[in-house]
Amino acid sequence: MWRDLALNIKLSIVLVAVQASVLLVGFLWLGHWVENSRLEELRHRLDTQSDVIESLIQSQGDRLLYQRNGEFAAELDHDQNIYFALRSSARSELQFESEGPTPALRNKLNGTMVRGLDAEEKPTLLVVGYEHWLAQKISFERGPPGATQTATLSVALNAQPALDGITEVRRLSAFAALGILVLTAASSFIVVSISTRNLRGFARQLRDLKPPAFTRPMLFAPHSAEEKLLFDSYGQMERSVQGLLESQRLFIANASHELKTPIAAVIAALEVILANPRSAEDYADTCRDVLAEMQVLKRLSLGLLDLALLDHSPVFATTSTALAYSMRQAAARWQKTAHERGIRLSLTLLENHDVQVPGTSEQWEVLLSNLLDNAIKYSESGTEVSLGAAVLDDQTVRIRVIDEGIGMSLTETEQLGNVFFRADTARVQGQSFGLGFAHCQRIAEQLGAALTVTSQQGMGTCVTLSIRRVIP
Structure with missing residues (x-):
């Protein structure tokens, strides 16, 4: 199904997926950061309030009492979002508690704090009814030396408003991320659709092309x-x-x-x-x-x-032939024809007769025979045709067939290799179909050789074949 989708849809999906991943990571990080910040703020406030409440507890006889005198102490005592209770460590009895929360809530808080608070001075988030409270307990001593009393103070702050605020921030962040994602998807689709408009039009025209108009030019202004x-x-x-x-x-x-x-x-x-x-x-x-x-x-x-x-034969990339052998065979084959026409056929071999060139012996026989045939066919009696080879460097061998024949013009030379092409002089003589050099060019392409022709009318022709030698 993915392969059948249009390119603009594919790119839009990828861009939206990347954007959604970035927004999701950002949303999770932001929510985690806000939650940690708010909880850390509550812990700091809880520590501060605990220290203040602890400082307001005094020893009176065999009891510890919370000094409710004073505006600040009364405010703490009646704050509905703060609850604290003092217990005697010796008798584990409740000596006093704040009056801010309702009696029912105080009972629940008291019981939950007794069961849920283990480690001292470690803030713990407790669930009380439908609310969350951040609580901790502190052990301390009061009284003169010799009559010291040990007690445990449990303090809880209502964390539900802060958690509700965190939830609201997350909700707003989710809506904002969703809005950004929708805008990104729409803008990505529009931009990609505009960017690929030429490609879609180009594809539709290609699909609708039928002979004989399938080679008509496509007129599009590129945008990229x-x-x-x-x-x-x-x-x-x-x-x-x-x-x-x-x-x-x-x-x-x-x-x-x-x-x-x-x-x-x-x-x-x-x-x-x-x-x-x-x-x-x-x-x-x-x-x-x-x-x-x-x-x-x-x-x-x-x-x-x-x-x-x-045109359909394979390229023999791993086959090699001794160049000297192929040149001797070609010269021997056409020596009689050249002699009958009164033409001298000379052969110049490399000093190293073991030089190997790519291709099979059959390919080289056709290649050299066609070149010699053309050279002899369009040369006059008393002239010379030479077949020679030379090493240009350690990697390249140059083979040349030179004649003193009728030659060709520059325009005719450029058209060599086209099937059935013949120079005017060759056409008049009627000795060729214009296929021989086409054969040579096809074979040279298969062997990876460069075939060049230089000629001048009345001055002869030089055919040069440059090919990389095979190093055993």
Whole structure:
């Protein structure tokens, strides 16, 4: 259920929960502090009153009496919120008690104090009826030497008004905390809702997007760094998707064009065969034309299949190959083709023939073969194609394929790697489908290599592959 809630509701709940926790801790601390303060104030007052009452007790014969003479003593004696009683330690009989509380309450206080007060001079909160009284007892002596009398004075203060005040403070604090919590919840929800308004609108538009408009730009003014990052990321993704769609459109158009030409030639040849009876030699010539076009179709289909396999093949991060071996194999494979075209094919290996590079031998065979094929295909007789390797540092190896062929313009060089792209001169010659360099680029990406091309029309082309060597 939590995962299905809106973001503004989730954030509001979290903020309210944090605020509620803070208010709860503050409420408990405030209540505890007020209660301790009031009780400490009552204890201090109880000690003071006890000392005053003790000072007003005098010895008369064999009895101890409370001196009620005087305004202050009479006020203490008749205060309804103070009760004190004097007992003789020898006979444990009640010698006198204050007259402030009602007789019934005095009886209850007297009995409760006799049972509930154990430790001397330790204030104790007693429950008497429906009220709380803070009480303590004091033992003292009065009388001349040799006739000293020992007595126990019990004093109690009505603590109920103070406790009621504490309860009222807690009630007011609870209402205040509840009000603050409600205001915090409402303000948090409003602020979060306003802050996430763009995100909700963005999500609704994403949900409603359907082809062909699912790449239309989202126009939102970001209100935060996170929103700017999200919108910029979506814009970058939208541009990438548009580029992929455009590449797909061009791929379909070029593939249709490349397939249409040999198919049309085959159909025309078959129509010629079926139109009128011909000699065996004419049939053989027509069949050779059909075979040539079918071989073109085969090369095209195999090239597309290889490209699809490269796009979905795994990256061999833990596999390595001896670079020298792969370069020898590639040079040996294309040496005959180069010789037939009157082109010199040179090979320059590293001094250390044990240098390992990432990838499988099959990947390097396709990569180097395509580069050499292109270099030989677009070079004239009497020129040279070189395949060489050099160590740039302890970690990087540079492999170069250099030719003295027809070259390319800067615009054509920038478009290399696009499927079915061919330079104008290559298109005129009709020797390529524009798939070879696309194969090389896919393999280089899988191996983590950097593939760069520098070329100038009529001056040849240099293809450079930089890759980190594998250290055993």
